[in-house]
Amino acid sequence: MSQRAGWFAWLIFVIGALYFILPLFGTFVFSLQKVRGSLGFSAYEAAFANPDFLRTFLFSSLIAALTIIVSLALIVPTAFWVNLRMPRWRGVVEFITLLPFVIPAIVLVFGVIRTYGKPLTLFGIPLLPPLLNTELSTNIVLVAAYTVLSLPYMYRATDNGLRAMDVRTLAEAAQSLGANWFTVLARVILPNLRTALLSGALLTFAIVIGEYTIAAFLARPMFGPYLQLQVRNRAYEAAALTIVAFALTWVAMGIIDLITRQRATPLTGGR
Amino acid sequence: MTFLALTNVCKVFPNATTPAVDNFNLKVERGEFISFLGPSGCGKTTTLRMVAGFEFPTAGAITIDGKDITGVRPNQRNIGMVFQSYALFPNMTVADNIGFGLKVKGTPKAEIKQRVAEMLTLIKLEQLGGRYPYQLSGGQQQRVALARALAIRPQLLLLDEPLSALDAKIRVSLRNEIRAIQRQLGITTIYVTHDQEEALSLSDRVVVMNAGVIEQIGAPFEVYNFPKTAFVASFVGTLNIFDARVDDPARGVLRLADATILVEPTHLSGLRAGDAVKVAMRPEMIHIESTGAVDENVLTGVVENVAFLGAVARIHLRVGEMTVLVDEFNNPHLAVPAVGSTLTCYFAREGCIVLS
Numbered sequence: 001m002s003q004r005a006g007w008f009a010w011l012i013f014v015i016g017a018l019y020f021i022l023p024l025f026g027t028f029v030f031s032l033q034k035v036r037g038s039l040g041f042s043a044y045e046a047a048f049a050n051p052d053f054l055r056t057f058l059f060s061s062l063i064a065a066l067t068i069i070v071s072l073a074l075i076v077p078t079a080f081w082v083n084l085r086m087p088r089w090r091g092v093v094e095f096i097t098l099l100p101f102v103i104p105a106i107v108l109v110f111g112v113i114r115t116y117g118k119p120l121t122l123f124g125i126p127l128l129p130p131l132l133n134t135e136l137s138t139n140i141v142l143v144a145a146y147t148v149l150s151l152p153y154m155y156r157a158t159d160n161g162l163r164a165m166d167v168r169t170l171a172e173a174a175q176s177l178g179a180n181w182f183t184v185l186a187r188v189i190l191p192n193l194r195t196a197l198l199s200g201a202l203l204t205f206a207i208v209i210g211e212y213t214i215a216a217f218l219a220r221p222m223f224g225p226y227l228q229l230q231v232r233n234r235a236y237e238a239a240a241l242t243i244v245a246f247a248l249t250w251v252a253m254g255i256i257d258l259i260t261r262q263r264a265t266p267l268t269g270g271r
Numbered sequence: 272m273t274f275l276a277l278t279n280v281c282k283v284f285p286n287a288t289t290p291a292v293d294n295f296n297l298k299v300e301r302g303e304f305i306s307f308l309g310p311s312g313c314g315k316t317t318t319l320r321m322v323a324g325f326e327f328p329t330a331g332a333i334t335i336d337g338k339d340i341t342g343v344r345p346n347q348r349n350i351g352m353v354f355q356s357y358a359l360f361p362n363m364t365v366a367d368n369i370g371f372g373l374k375v376k377g378t379p380k381a382e383i384k385q386r387v388a389e390m391l392t393l394i395k396l397e398q399l400g401g402r403y404p405y406q407l408s409g410g411q412q413q414r415v416a417l418a419r420a421l422a423i424r425p426q427l428l429l430l431d432e433p434l435s436a437l438d439a440k441i442r443v444s445l446r447n448e449i450r451a452i453q454r455q456l457g458i459t460t461i462y463v464t465h466d467q468e469e470a471l472s473l474s475d476r477v478v479v480m481n482a483g484v485i486e487q488i489g490a491p492f493e494v495y496n497f498p499k500t501a502f503v504a505s506f507v508g509t510l511n512i513f514d515a516r517v518d519d520p521a522r523g524v525l526r527l528a529d530a531t532i533l534v535e536p537t538h539l540s541g542l543r544a545g546d547a548v549k550v551a552m553r554p555e556m557i558h559i560e561s562t563g564a565v566d567e568n569v570l571t572g573v574v575e576n577v578a579f580l581g582a583v584a585r586i587h588l589r590v591g592e593m594t595v596l597v598d599e600f601n602n603p604h605l606a607v608p609a610v611g612s613t614l615t616c617y618f619a620r621e622g623c624i625v626l627s
């Protein structure tokens with residue numbers, strides 16, 4: 001019985017793994033076939049040779065990093081407070097964080113353009129100048145829009161991490177030892193959320209790197225629109241770029257992991 | 272002099288119809304070991320949390336050493352707390368856990384190191400300072416939690432069912448260890464438990480609670496032998512409780528089923544012949560009568576069951592409509608009575624408690 005269950009589990013695992021790996025593998029093989037009749041890396045050479053590749057990828061990485069920071073600053077305290085003090089609000093907050101799944105990016109970006117393309121007023125009182133007039137303020141809007149897109153992933157990851165530990169008791173233990181709320185968050189809660197936040201950050205990074213709609217409509221030099229252009233014109237280079245972007249995303253995450261790793265803290269504490 | 276005082280403390284949670292804690296009054300001396308004992312939901316944890324500062328009383332005041340701390344935030348109270356679930360910080364080593372409170376206060380590193388070493392010695396885990404909580408057994412984790420709470424030299428130590436997640440053997444050894452450490456440091460301690468054996472064996476005084484109200488405060492001996500209310504009598508220890516009727520209050524005569532029994536007449540003051548009362552007695556106050564010489568407070572019945580509990584054998588004796596529990600000390604030279612045999616028992620009138 002358990003023998004069969006184990007076999008079945010493996011089957012599911014293999015199917016799942018294939019589902020993820022096959023498209024990647026297919027893309028990879030395709031990217032090697034630029035020169036007819038042989039396998040080689042000439043598509044990669046061509047892709048790297050284009051200076052726009054590095055420019056857009058770095059710009060997207062920067063926007064992604066900023067998005068992660070803003071998103072963390074917004075979500076972690078919110079999820080913490082909802083878990084600890086306002087469990088009744090959990091449903092509402094979850095609903096709000098899931099909205100980006102329901103609202104298509106195209107709707108979001110048109111909303112953004114309509115709202116920030118002209119001076120922002122409230123009951124006739126001017127609040128903000130048109131934000132989409134300068135590059136800098138457009139970039140701010142971009143980060144804000146991506147922060148919204150990252151909400152479901154970030155909130156879910158953080159919430160899972162918080163639920164995996166006894167936040168309330170840990171916080172109380174720290175408080176009874178003299179810690180204030182800031183210390184509780186910084187020294188007790190955050191270090192134990194590392195894995196969860198890392199996975200949220202990884203997803204956010206991946207979304208921002210690959211995002212097309214918002215980047216294109218706000219006309220920012222992001223990697224997504226660049227990749228789109230390549231797919232239209234140069235199929236092999238586009239495949240190569242996809243593989244490279246995928247690898248770079250993981251490298252970026254590895255770096256974040258290294259930076260945030262403290263001494264020998266085990267990633268999977270507890271039993 | 273009173274060190275900790277709770278005066279008329281009440282707690283009503285929002286949307287609750289009845290108070291979780293109602294008019295709680297307690298004075299604790301410096302160095303005293305106090306237990307809160309009561310069934311689940313009676314308000315033990317809520318009271319403890321108000322002392323710790325995690326809940327604020329709806330009414331009443333809490334003072335420590337004469338200072339009113341009712342509104343003081345928990346991180347300003349300098350009170351050590353030990354939780355049922357240990358609540359060790361999973362990202363820190365044992366040593367860092369113990370040193371956390373001192374680090375938060377900005378204590379110099381060298382001093383923290385010395386204090387941590389001291390604490391590790393106190394809980395006999397000198398070798399394990401470098402381990403992470405998940406590498407420790409439950410008992411070890413709870414000792415670390417105790418050391419962590421004590422490292423800050425708190426003015427008060429609070430423990431909320433610290434042993435209920437551990438298995439029986441460790442529970443007993445660790446509770447003795449906790450008490451020994453408490454005596455050694457002379458720290459005023461409140462210990463919450465629903466295990467009466469723990470409360471009785473550890474405490475200077477026990478606070479028996481029920482439904483948010485204090486039923487009795489007293490030394491273990493007092494609470495066990497002289498329960499003030501029917502609740503205390505039935506909650507603390509095992510008790511035989513029988514319905515009886517007053518026959519002659521002046522001489523202490525009651526009718527218990529077919530038998531006439533005698534109790535201390537003082538128990539019946541204010542009662543009249545014919546009043547219904549409850550008579551209670553501990554199983555260990557009832558003895559097997561084999562000489563035939565006793566003629567007062569004698570019960571004869573059929574042995575229904577015998578449970579051998581180790582130190583005692585608990586005999587279930589059927590007397591008319593009642594089942595009487597009788598505890599006999601274990602004695603390898605005396606066989607326990609056979610099930611189905613007839614047995615006569617007696618009890619001294621001093622062993623009877625009358626509950627009206």
Ligand SMILES: Nc1ncnc2c1ncn2[C@@H]1O[C@H](COP(=O)(O)OP(=O)(O)OP(=O)(O)O)[C@@H](O)[C@H]1O
Pocket residue numbers: 284285287291309310311312313314315316317318465
């Ligand atoms: N945060 C809260 N909100 C509302 N009601 C609460 C809250 N905490 C406790 N209560 C209620 O207060 C009463 C006392 O609870 P408390 O936790 O103090 O009991 P306890 O004696 O510690 O029980 P146990 O032995 O099960 O731990 C219970 O009826 C409980 O439902």
Ligand SMILES: [Mg+2]
Pocket residue numbers: 315316317431
């Ligand atoms: Mg409790």
